[in-house]
Amino acid sequence: MLNRDQINYCLDEIDKMFPEAFCELRHNNPFELVIAVLMSAQCTDALVNKVTKTLFEKYKTPEDYLAVSLEELQEDIRSIGLYRNKAKNIRKLCELLLTEYGGEVPCERDELVKLPGVGRKTANVVVSVAFGQPALAVDTHVERVSKRLAICRWKDSVLEVEKTLMKKIPKEKWSKTHHQLIFFGRYHCKAQSPQCEICPLLDLCREGKKRMKSKKGA
DNA sequence: AACTCGGGGCA
């Protein structure tokens, strides 16, 4: 397992690789952020950005989403995939916001996860990005990179990964760490074809060295 | 823990 200094070194190196690693959604208001993150499940960010751009021009408030039929909303987000469930969740979510939360997105993670389609990862992104609270969202990229780099254990659950990262990384870095590991995982330490040959972290990466070794043998 | 949703992007 990597110690704090080694993890810090990794994050600095990743920062050099992806200096632009920030969330494009940070400029959105909390409501739009919830919608965007909810739609991003199992879908590439480029596609979500394309769809949300037009979507947010048409829909500004929870009332706007409820003013059209479910079928119309489904058609508006069809290209992101899983669109039937996502459209239903958005409508339910908007109803709840109006009836239970005064039309505003709650800033507490415990309240956010009560909303349909909002799980722990989405809630963490929202409190972190929209409300500036220290939170570390763990998705498949963060989980994979953390395990390959031995920041956490291989068998750790998502929740255990989150706890370990929070323990080993200073609180003020949590929000940025998420986006750094996302970029690193998506463009470099990819699930299927990690770029170990040109990776500045190879010396620290047990999984990377193992891969290079087996590649050489084969 | 496994299954489902799902069109788009990429090899």
Next chain:
DNA sequence: TGCCCAGAGTT
């Protein structure tokens, strides 16, 4: 053409 993708809900 086949396979995977910024997850969450249900069984």
